Structures are given as C-alpha cells and as structure tokens.
Amino acid sequence: MRPIIGITSYAQPAKWGAWELPAALVPLYYVESVEQAGGRALVIPPSEExxxxxxxxxxxxxxxxxxxxxxxxxxxxxxxxxxxxxxxxDAGELALLEAALERDLPTLAICRGFQLLNILRGGDLVQHLPDEVGHEGHRETLGVFSEHPVDIKEGTRLESILGSRHGSVRSSHHQGTGRVGEGLVETAYAEDGSLEAFEDPSKQFVLGVLWHPEMEEDDKRLFEALVEEARIYRKRSTLSRA
Known part of the structure; x- marks a missing residue:
C-alpha cells in the first residue's frame, strides 16, 4: 500500500473554462512528484479545523x-x-505544521513551507532578499523559475540524499532567512551566501528547502526520501496501535 502524503494547498481565485472562483489548489508538479516517488498524494485545503x-x-x-x-x-x-x-x-498551515512536528510526521517544507517552519521555530525572514544580496537571482522574473547552484554541508541528512553540490536548483523567492529557528541546522547555501536549506536532526525526517524540487523533472530524490520515511512512519504507527 502506498504511503499517503499530504500536500498543503493554495487558497486564492482561479480560472478554468468559463469559471473564475475562489479555489483550493496546488500545482500538479507536487502531486506528480509524490506519485513518481511511490506515494499517494492527498491535497489539504488550508483550515484550522x-x-x-x-x-x-x-x-x-x-x-x-x-x-x-x-x-x-x-x-x-x-x-x-x-x-x-x-x-x-497562515493560521491553518501553522496549526498543521505544529501538530505534524509533535507527531514526528515525515515533513518536506518547500519555499513558503521552509519559511513557515522557520517562523514556527521562532526564526524570522528577510522580506526582500535583493536588499541583502544585491541581485534578483533567486527570482528574476515573476512566473518564471530562476536557476542557480547550491552547496550542501557535509554530514547532513540533505547531503546524504543529494550529495555535496546540487547544481541548477529552480527557485522563485524574493524572501530569505534572517534568524534561524530553534533546533534547525543550516544545510545548504546559494553562491551569494544566503541560506537555502535546513533540517531538524532531532526528528525522523524534517527537511526544508527554499528551492522547488517538484520542478526538477529528472530528480525526485527528496520526494523519494520523504516517501521512504513515510513507509517507516506508517509501519511504526501500525505497530503502536496493535
């Protein structure tokens, strides 16, 4: 049985056919990445309920x-x-993330999710990264992914998955990390020195990346790692209920 992987969704107006209505949606690349990695995707609308x-x-x-x-x-x-x-x-996802971490649920936090994890742990954000690094290389054009390499620290969980240098990640963010939240270990940096990833080594699997791995067509290693940890989580949860 495939592990069930939740994906948080956007909540905003969307247009399809003749309709333009408020919607809970997520780019299909997330769903396809989970399913290519061996999981079954479940889209979660934002809610505190x-x-x-x-x-x-x-x-x-x-x-x-x-x-x-x-x-x-x-x-x-x-x-x-x-x-x-x-x-x-914001409120729905913060509640969901806090409860997921309490359960030690395997978690992959991407871009906004990375920022949300940092905030939940008491960190803060640089609201406009070009003010700090002097360029717009992390998001050159709205609606188009930029590409740049990242260097990954040795001995980290992320390095065990992707290796020490991961070229041409796809990013679309204008915000970055200020103060890093409690318990989060920095794991990857862009060439300008800005933080691109962190992880929580006290948890089974909690990784945050500021880039968009769902857009990497031929590299699903982060999703494969998440799905493998989800299998372990399911087995452990089943045994604890037995």
Whole structure:
C-alpha cells in the first residue's frame, strides 16, 4: 500500500473554462512528484479545523510554496515588496505544521513551507532578499523559475540524499532567512551566501528547502526520501496501535 502524503494547498481565485472562483489548489508538479516517488498524494485545503483528524490519515506531508507569510507573525512591519497577508492560510498551515512536528510526521517544507517552519521555530525572514544580496537571482522574473547552484554541508541528512553540490536548483523567492529557528541546522547555501536549506536532526525526517524540487523533472530524490520515511512512519504507527 502506498504511503499517503499530504500536500498543503493554495487558497486564492482561479480560472478554468468559463469559471473564475475562489479555489483550493496546488500545482500538479507536487502531486506528480509524490506519485513518481511511490506515494499517494492527498491535497489539504488550508483550515484550522480537524487538524488531528487530517494527520491521522497521513504518513508524510509536503508544505508547498506560495504567497508571502504575514510578517506580523515574526514581529516585523510589512516591507513594500511583501505580498498582502492570507491570514486563513497562515493560521491553518501553522496549526498543521505544529501538530505534524509533535507527531514526528515525515515533513518536506518547500519555499513558503521552509519559511513557515522557520517562523514556527521562532526564526524570522528577510522580506526582500535583493536588499541583502544585491541581485534578483533567486527570482528574476515573476512566473518564471530562476536557476542557480547550491552547496550542501557535509554530514547532513540533505547531503546524504543529494550529495555535496546540487547544481541548477529552480527557485522563485524574493524572501530569505534572517534568524534561524530553534533546533534547525543550516544545510545548504546559494553562491551569494544566503541560506537555502535546513533540517531538524532531532526528528525522523524534517527537511526544508527554499528551492522547488517538484520542478526538477529528472530528480525526485527528496520526494523519494520523504516517501521512504513515510513507509517507516506508517509501519511504526501500525505497530503502536496493535
């Protein structure tokens, strides 16, 4: 039986055919990446309701990318370049992430998810990274992924999955990491020195990356690692209920 991997979804207007309506959606690349890695994807709409019931059916979870997080959640004023807040998504995903970590549910946090994990652990964000690094190489054009290499620290879980240098990751973020949250270990950097990944070694599998591995057509190693850990989690959970 395939492990069930939850994927958090966007909540915003969308258009299909003659319709334009509010929607809970996620780019299909996330779903395809999970299923190519051997999991079964389950899309999760943002909500503070039934968090525990949702996690009861999951063996692993992906926190997806999307709109900027409300800076008041980490004690900052809003930068002019920061997106308008989506309080409903922020609150729902923070509740879901906190409960997932309490269960030690295998977790892959991508872009916005990476930032959410940092905030939950007491970290903060650089709201407009070009102000710090002097270029827009992490998101050169809205709606188009930029590409750049990352260097991965030796001896980390991420290095065991991807190796010490991972070229041409695809990114689309204008925000970066300021203070790193409690318990998170820095694992990868862009050439400009900005942090691109971290992990929590106290957990079974908690990895955060600022790039978008779902967009790497021929490299699903992060998703494969998540699915493998989800199998272990399911087996452990089944034994504990027996």
């Amino acid at each position: 039934a968090v525990e019931e949702t996690l009861d059916v999951l063996d692993g979870i992906v926190f997806s990318g999307g709109i900027d997080i409300d800076p008041t959640l980490y004690g900052a004023d809003r930068h002019p370049a920061t997106d308008p807040a989506q309080a409903h998504r």
